[in-house]
Amino acid sequence: MTTPLLEVEDLGVAFTRKGEPDSVAVDGVSFDVQPGEVVGLVGESGCGKSVTSLAIMRLLPERGVRVSGSARMEGTDLLTLSDSAMREKRGRDLSMVFQDPLSSLNPVIEIGLQVTEVLKRHRGMKSDAARREAAELLERVGIPDPRRRLDSYPHQMSGGMRQRVMIAIALACRPRLLIADEPTTALDVTIQAQILELLKELVADSGTALVMITHDLGVVAGLCDRVNVLYGGRIVERAERHRLFAKPRHPYTYGLLGSIPRLDAPPGEDLNAIRGSVNDNLPWASACAFAPRCPRALEKCTEITPAPELVGGRFLRCHNPVPAEA
């Protein structure tokens, strides 16, 4: 293996509040991203995937949040960088695309300025050059008539176009790492596929590594090289994409795959949904957090925290995984 581009180690994020116990959102998360690789972070709402990405970007509020562990990008720990050094990196070395493109773009400023401001900041471009470059960027992300679009406002564009603008902004300085936090969730289904295809193309062309955060396994299937499955703030399974889909070992992953509706299923068959919902308090300290919802739970699952194991190139955290030969 080459040196990883990003190496997240033992990342923990807790929200603190005076007079109340800390609320742990992310707990001991470790994963890495190789240069140019597409890595998925998958899990349902509240599993800590967005918080993980915001912690790496250092975009969490400063007050009331405690971040621990490290996130080294090319050897530099992003979590201990000074604010100003981090601002130099953000937008240039690593950037982010968010879920809702409408609320993520400033409503009162033209698209042009929102693209050029990042070019001026990190690539030292002057207004004219930045504007030309911005038009090219918009063209690259498939926005028709890009020159005229520079003067548009976000509300004058469709959701898909807005997300294209966000992607253009994020890729403007050719970062080595792009984090996309549910970039298609707020869009129409037909647009979703276009945006994913676009992302896939762009990162492949530019050699940008992509961390894809999603709850949608369909997104993962078409895009990611490796997949991290998160549950309750911890990674419960990680494997190369084909392996994970062919043989999910963790009961949670198994359940996630089983809950996808299939066209070839017999009519009337129930969806294989996972019971219950994510528990707010993470009982990882002395149990498996998934145990209360797990069909394969054993007695020890509620008494001993499962230790992470490497089983045949696969990272797994489970006392009673789904058998490999099943």
Added chain:
Amino acid sequence: MLRFIVRRLLQVVPTLFVLSVLLFAWLRLLPGGPAAALLGDKATPEKIAELNRVLGLDQPIPLQYLRYLGRSLTGDFGNSLISGDPVISEIGRALPATLELSVAALLLAVVLGIPLGYVAARYRGRPLDTTTVIGTLVGVAVPVFFLGFLLKQWFAVDLGWFPPSGRQSVSIDATKVTGLAVLDGLLTREFDASWDALVHLVLPAIALATIPLAVITRITRASVLDVLGSDFVRTANSKGLAPGTVRSRHVLRNALLPVSTTIGLQTGLLLGGAVLTEKVFVWGGLGTLIADGITRRDYPRLQAIVLLGAAVYVLVNLLVDLSYALIDPRVRLR
């Protein structure tokens, strides 16, 4: 845009009409009347009846109104019952004083309120913020006349830093241009007159500015807090922009939208505050005309001034709507 402005200006007409009807009726329903007030001690029922006949107040109220309306449409708002002068020229003389005071107070409120609210939001929960929140609460709660008397007692009487009343020292022989004393001094290069007027202006302007200042500060604070938590500010930060750029370009511009509405509403309320402030500082503007007009039931004067106030209010809010369109491209004026 132009159509919007014209239509809004036309809306002033029905507004003023309805207001004039209500005002006309309300004033005449008040106990007592101008005749009794004018005659004072010498009032006998016969004399009052006679004066009412002279003033036309013995006619049925609808008839009185129609006559008033007819004269108003030709620009004649009647003569003041107190001074006998045309109401229009009374207002013309008093307007600059009130205008100067209101503009000064509003400037003070806006120029201090927006930065104060912004800083409070930025240092949310810290002592500076807590002080601002409590201070503005007190500011809204203190009655204008009480604050006026306090300021006058401390800074004029006890400390002697500012003159206690009036708009200009008697010794100053200022040339009148616009009637706004500070501006006139600058225009005619009589800088001593300008300075003298400014010193007179300080205390009343502070008294009148307190409530709008407190309100604008609070709204700015709340609005900035709201914007700071928004997704597009997170995006701006994710671009690695300098904090100053994020603040001025992304936070402030969005946060100012609700603030501009507030400024419009507060401007409308200034006239009410001006009545009290002018009374305390013997300012001699519209407020003084209103106060005397009420005690002596000067119907024509009150009608004209209140209608003027309403017209100004509508115009200011038109300006606010225009500023909205300027700040926010999503706003279409139709």
